[in-house]
Amino acid sequence: MTSVSIRNLDLQFGSVKVLKQLNLEIDHGEFLVLLGASGCGKSTLLNCIAGLLDVSDGQIFINENNVTWEEPSNRGIGMVFQSYALYPQMTVEGNLSFGLKNAKVPKDEINKRVARAAEVLQIEPLLKRKPAALSGGQRQRVAIGRALVRDVDVFLFDEPLSNLDAKLRADLRVEIKRLHQKLNNTMIYVTHDQVEAMTLADRIAIMKAGLIQQLDSPAEIYNRPVNKYVADFIGSPSMNFLEGELSSQGQFKVGGTVIDLKGYDYVDGPVASPVWFGFRPEHAVAGEGAEHQPATFQVVAEIVEPMGSDTLVWTKIEDQAFRVRMDGQAKISTGDAFTLGFDPARASIFDKETELRV
Amino acid sequence: MARSVRPNQIFRNVNAKIAAIPMVLTAMVVFVGCTIWTVVHSFTNSKLLPKLDFVGFAQYERLWATRRWLISIENLAIYGICSLIFSFAVGFLLAALMDQKIRFENTFRTIILYPFALSFVVTGLVWQWILNPEFGVQNVIRSIGFSNFTFDPLYDAKIVIFGILIAGLWQGTGFIMVIMLAGLRGIDVDIWKASRVDGIPKWKTYLFVVIPMMRPVFITALVLISAGIVKVYDLVIAQTNGGPGIASEVPAKYVMDTMFRNQNLGQGFAASTMMLVSVLVILIPWAYLEFGGRKNDK
Amino acid sequence: MTNNTETTSTLMAGPRGPKPTKLLSPRNIMLYGTLIVVALYYLLPLYVMVVTSLKGMPEIRLGNIFSPPVEITTAPWTRAWSEACTGLNCEGLSRGFWNSVRILLPSVALSIAIASVNGYALANWKFKGANVFFTILIFGAFIPYQVMIYPIVIILRELKLFGSLGGLVLVHTVFGMPILTLLFRNYFTSLPEELFKAARVDGAGFWGIYFRIMLPMSLPIFVVAMILQVTGIWNDFLFGVIYTKPDTYPMTVQLNNIVNSVQGVKEYNVNMAATLLTGVVPLIIYFVSGKLFVRGIAAGAVKG
Numbered sequence: 001m002t003s004v005s006i007r008n009l010d011l012q013f014g015s016v017k018v019l020k021q022l023n024l025e026i027d028h029g030e031f032l033v034l035l036g037a038s039g040c041g042k043s044t045l046l047n048c049i050a051g052l053l054d055v056s057d058g059q060i061f062i063n064e065n066n067v068t069w070e071e072p073s074n075r076g077i078g079m080v081f082q083s084y085a086l087y088p089q090m091t092v093e094g095n096l097s098f099g100l101k102n103a104k105v106p107k108d109e110i111n112k113r114v115a116r117a118a119e120v121l122q123i124e125p126l127l128k129r130k131p132a133a134l135s136g137g138q139r140q141r142v143a144i145g146r147a148l149v150r151d152v153d154v155f156l157f158d159e160p161l162s163n164l165d166a167k168l169r170a171d172l173r174v175e176i177k178r179l180h181q182k183l184n185n186t187m188i189y190v191t192h193d194q195v196e197a198m199t200l201a202d203r204i205a206i207m208k209a210g211l212i213q214q215l216d217s218p219a220e221i222y223n224r225p226v227n228k229y230v231a232d233f234i235g236s237p238s239m240n241f242l243e244g245e246l247s248s249q250g251q252f253k254v255g256g257t258v259i260d261l262k263g264y265d266y267v268d269g270p271v272a273s274p275v276w277f278g279f280r281p282e283h284a285v286a287g288e289g290a291e292h293q294p295a296t297f298q299v300v301a302e303i304v305e306p307m308g309s310d311t312l313v314w315t316k317i318e319d320q321a322f323r324v325r326m327d328g329q330a331k332i333s334t335g336d337a338f339t340l341g342f343d344p345a346r347a348s349i350f351d352k353e354t355e356l357r358v
Numbered sequence: 359m360a361r362s363v364r365p366n367q368i369f370r371n372v373n374a375k376i377a378a379i380p381m382v383l384t385a386m387v388v389f390v391g392c393t394i395w396t397v398v399h400s401f402t403n404s405k406l407l408p409k410l411d412f413v414g415f416a417q418y419e420r421l422w423a424t425r426r427w428l429i430s431i432e433n434l435a436i437y438g439i440c441s442l443i444f445s446f447a448v449g450f451l452l453a454a455l456m457d458q459k460i461r462f463e464n465t466f467r468t469i470i471l472y473p474f475a476l477s478f479v480v481t482g483l484v485w486q487w488i489l490n491p492e493f494g495v496q497n498v499i500r501s502i503g504f505s506n507f508t509f510d511p512l513y514d515a516k517i518v519i520f521g522i523l524i525a526g527l528w529q530g531t532g533f534i535m536v537i538m539l540a541g542l543r544g545i546d547v548d549i550w551k552a553s554r555v556d557g558i559p560k561w562k563t564y565l566f567v568v569i570p571m572m573r574p575v576f577i578t579a580l581v582l583i584s585a586g587i588v589k590v591y592d593l594v595i596a597q598t599n600g601g602p603g604i605a606s607e608v609p610a611k612y613v614m615d616t617m618f619r620n621q622n623l624g625q626g627f628a629a630s631t632m633m634l635v636s637v638l639v640i641l642i643p644w645a646y647l648e649f650g651g652r653k654n655d656k
Numbered sequence: 657m658t659n660n661t662e663t664t665s666t667l668m669a670g671p672r673g674p675k676p677t678k679l680l681s682p683r684n685i686m687l688y689g690t691l692i693v694v695a696l697y698y699l700l701p702l703y704v705m706v707v708t709s710l711k712g713m714p715e716i717r718l719g720n721i722f723s724p725p726v727e728i729t730t731a732p733w734t735r736a737w738s739e740a741c742t743g744l745n746c747e748g749l750s751r752g753f754w755n756s757v758r759i760l761l762p763s764v765a766l767s768i769a770i771a772s773v774n775g776y777a778l779a780n781w782k783f784k785g786a787n788v789f790f791t792i793l794i795f796g797a798f799i800p801y802q803v804m805i806y807p808i809v810i811i812l813r814e815l816k817l818f819g820s821l822g823g824l825v826l827v828h829t830v831f832g833m834p835i836l837t838l839l840f841r842n843y844f845t846s847l848p849e850e851l852f853k854a855a856r857v858d859g860a861g862f863w864g865i866y867f868r869i870m871l872p873m874s875l876p877i878f879v880v881a882m883i884l885q886v887t888g889i890w891n892d893f894l895f896g897v898i899y900t901k902p903d904t905y906p907m908t909v910q911l912n913n914i915v916n917s918v919q920g921v922k923e924y925n926v927n928m929a930a931t932l933l934t935g936v937v938p939l940i941i942y943f944v945s946g947k948l949f950v951r952g953i954a955a956g957a958v959k960g
Contacts, residue, residue: 073557
């Protein structure tokens with residue numbers, strides 16, 4: 001059963017089209033992440049779902065109800081904001097109960113819901129405090145609590161962790177995941193952070209210029225990006241791209257080197273054309289195991305970036321930059337020659353013109 | 359390497375110090391020096407010329423026994439309280455209306471703010487004309503049939519101060535609206551979104567969330583209005599010149615008249631010192647809140 | 657469970673696209689109604705000034721002040737400009753106008769020059785004690801002028817400037833200092849500090865940085881300061897009445913003397929023309945400058 005359904009959604013401000021003919025179906029209990037660079041329309045889409053922005057065309061359904069013209073409070077959603085948006089002059093308890101009181105929910109029901117939210121989020125000791133006396137992490141928990149007490153099926157998160165420092169972000173990320181496992185509501189989560197997206201999502205929708213580029217599971221997006229933009233956006237360090245020619249026999253030719261693409265899972269089969277050959281740095285093998293790989297190269301380390309857990313080595317294949325991720329303990333320094341190998345079946349190949357996966 | 363000599367403290371940053379000389383002179387000679395001079399001379403019996411012939415609090419005793427001064431104070435109190443209440447209420451209300459994403463916002467703001475660009479003299483004279491009993495509002499309303507209608511604030515000693523109030527509010531409310539509007543625009547848009555998701559009606563959001571958040575803006579507005587009220591002078595001169603009789607006298611005018619017309623300097627100094635005291639009564643708690651508050655933040 | 661086609665059709669029906677908004681909803685009527693009434697109230701005095709100044713005296717005596725002129729005459733304007741009397745002098749407001757211009761130009765230039773350099777020194781070249789003086793300056797802005805007026809008379813007399821335009825220019829410069837310094841200090845503080853540091857590393861000095869880096873970047877704030885000062889000084893009455901002599905009275909003082917003079921028959925149309933003439937300079941500045949005026953007055957309210 002679909003929980004949230006978006007049909008042919010258009011949004012424009014003046015002559016600027018922010019969202020274009022967008023369609024999206026989200027299942028009950030699904031954790032969907034809207035991922036993209038700033039200005040891609042992801043937050044705008046979330047605001048449309050929440051009813052905080054009027055759409056220009058199209059429809060929005062929540063729990064099979066057409067809510068396109070509905071007020072945000074009647075849509076059965078709760079929302080968590082980047083800036084927390086807590087009411088600063090009220091205590092935590094006041095923040096949690098203000099909306100319910102206003103909706104004339106009976107008093108003991110309010111108390112029950114506040115107590116449950118406080119328990120789930122472990123903010124019971126903070127209930128009498130004001131937001132100014134809380135840390136960033138605590139504030140965001142309260143903001144989540146405010147969505148929680150509404151007892152709704154759909155949670156909307158608008159970059160909730162962006163204002164927190166790296167460590168707190170990691171902690172709260174886990175907490176949101178735990179919350180989702182516990183409550184099993186539909187969650188729609190906007191972020192520009194691919195780690196958050198990969199770790200939290202059941203499915204990720206990658207957006208660019210008001211369009212969804214790819215909507216898939218994190219693994220699928222990582223392994224089989226549909227176009228060069230997605231391939232480049234996901235993964236850190238990002239994917240290597242070698243410019244070359246694909247032959248109809250299934251061979252990739254770059255400079256004087258020919259790589260046989262045995263085992264590559266084509267979308268339509270090989271067609272002779274100029275292409276980008278994309279390969280993730282972490283899938284390349286250097287040193288001892290390299291000789292056993294289907295494709296091998298002799299390369300020189302030009303720049304070595306040790307990062308502790310692993311080491312990133314910049315080399316060149318046929319005069320095009322290529323990065324390899326090695327073990328953090330790898331003994332390699334600038335100027336060293338070594339063997340590099342990989343399995344072309346793990347590559348992602350994109351047509352040079354359309355930038356779509358081949 | 360040659361050992362560098364530490365330059366003399368006075369000559370460090372010497373250009374900046376030269377640039378700041380006018381500020382130092384203004385602050386020390388005019389603001390501090392002149393104020394102290396006046397306060398000191400308020401304890402003398404200077405008449406035509408200032409002289410250091412100390413008479414203790416005699417000038418203040420005389421001041422508080424003068425009917426004209428008492429009327430001035432009473433007028434200022436009425437004018438002050440009413441203009442505070444009205445400019446706050448109307449200013450906020452207008453700002454809230456302007457904040458509803460209305461069309462022609464610029465036009466409305468331009469119209470409501472333009473009197474603020476005018477001189478108090480101009481404002482006073484226009485309203486003197488509009489409130490003129492023979493030709494103005496009273497006459498117009500009588501001529502359309504209400505022949506017993508009386509609205510003659512400028513010639514009625516009992517309500518003359520409200521006539522001045524009308525003009526003062528006309529001139530100043532736009533300014534308060536602009537300050538309040540800036541305050542409203544400074545509120546995190548997510549707060550409004552959150553309250554919409556919570557289903558809280560707009561008026562309730564204003565009352566319970568936004569207004570409490572605007573406290574610093576209100577305090578700023580309060581200080582600015584109050585400081586302006588104490589200085590009221592030109593408006594009264596132009597609109598009524600203190601009349602009828604002495605019914606619309608204000609402290610600033612009392613000071614000017616005793617000093618320059620009656621050549622009773624000591625009395626003028628005492629009255630102006632009282633004005634200073636009233637400003638300090640507003641200013642000191644504000645400064646305390648501002649700076650005390652800032653320390654707490656850190 | 658309904659069959660599939662029916663589900664689809666019911667789902668596709670219903671609200672779609674933007675929520676329809678009625679132009680004449682009760683909310684809009686209330687909102688715009690209130691604003692229009694308020695706007696009319698604010699415009700009324702301006703309207704009354706204009707229509708009164710265009711009527712002849714007989715028409716004023718008969719009609720009501722809100723009615724438009726039956727017979728338009730510009731005679732009151734010429735009378736106000738060149739014939740209106742203050743006491744025995746009947747040269748009209750033009751003298752006050754030119755006095756005001758003569759006061760305005762040097763006052764605006766001097767006060768902005770001094771305050772901008774001062775604000776720059778406070779923002780970028782902090783020295784010991786600077787903040788103490790600055791705090792005194794800001795608090796000084798709240799002291800009622802009446803407290804300082806007489807000692808300043810003495811100072812100006814000592815400087816042989818009392819009663820002259822130079823004295824009034826000096827007074828305007830002094831009392832314009834707090835707000836202008838605050839304005840410039842806050843503006844220069846908001847500029848990226850790296851810019852200043854880079855210029856210092858390149859060897860530029862105090863004046864070099866001011867003229868070649870800060871000044872070119874600060875045109876808008878100079879315009880804001882100018883608007884603030886032009887309207888403020890033009891509208892001044894108190895300093896004009898104290899520190900100048902009848903020959904050099906600024907326009908506002910002369911206007912008040914003309915309108916409130918007790919001699920002769922009251923010529924309301926001439927009075928309103930004179931009032932409008934005095935108000936016209938700040939009004940033009942206000943309507944032309946638009947948002948910059950708002951920025952100027954808000955700068956005084958929002959502390960840095």
